[in-house]
Amino acid sequence: MVANRCYREFHLSPMLLPWRLICIVLTAALLSYATLSMGISSISADESGLEVATFAGGCFWCVESDFDHVYGVTRVISGYTGGTAENANYQRVSAGGTGHREAVQIFFDPKKVTYAALLEIFWRSIDPTDEGGQFCDRGDSYTTAILTNSPEQKRLAEESRQRLEQANILPESIATAIEVSRPFYPAEDYHQNYDKKNPLRYKLYRRGCGRDARVKNLWGNEAHRGIERN
Secondary structure (H helix, E strand, O other): OHHHHHHHHHHHOOOOHHHHHHHHHHHHHHHHHHHHHHHHHHHHHHHHOOEEEEEEEOOHHHHHHHHHOOOOEEEEEEEEEOOOOOOOOHHHHHHOOOOOEEEEEEEEOOOOOOHHHHHHHHHOOOOOOOOOEEOOEEOHHHOEEEEEOOHHHHHHHHHHHHHHHHHOOOOOOOOOEEEEOOOOEEOOHHHOOHHHHOHHHHHHHHHHHOHHHHHHHHHHHHOOOOOOOO
């Protein structure tokens, strides 16, 4: 408002020199402040230096809990992605037909943990040979996938899967898809940090679903490799 008023007074009253000088000073100050503020915001955003990985590994409660414990991971969000239906929510996705999977977005510091390392951890925390879901959770919304956020992530994901296939570690072929990321819809608040909000229910569910037992049976000593508290 001050700058606009200055502009009007400067042109309509050229004889008012003192006011013109004040206007020039105020306008310059406002522009400098705006520029400085924008610079600070940009520096803060750039200095965060975080990257995002998106994985679908069955129940997002479990995947979120697993990656919360990985060194270099700063935040994990449960949600829905992979489909074309907009405004995804638990009721719609669990009912089927949306094309979405339960998934997580993992925010990580690449100076502490690389995307390639996260891929290795992901493989060893799921059953990548199961094409119908994960453990006790069945259906398309529980199938596994790596949703890549850049050409580099796609390349690394494909190389990682190829190495795993060539190693012949798994008893069956890999069913985990590698797809380009689609819009991600965060899950409802009660799904976020479920293991911390409802620790007893979470532990009963995870044990009852047979997740850890199957991962251990499939991967042996490699199971859940890299999952440790910060």
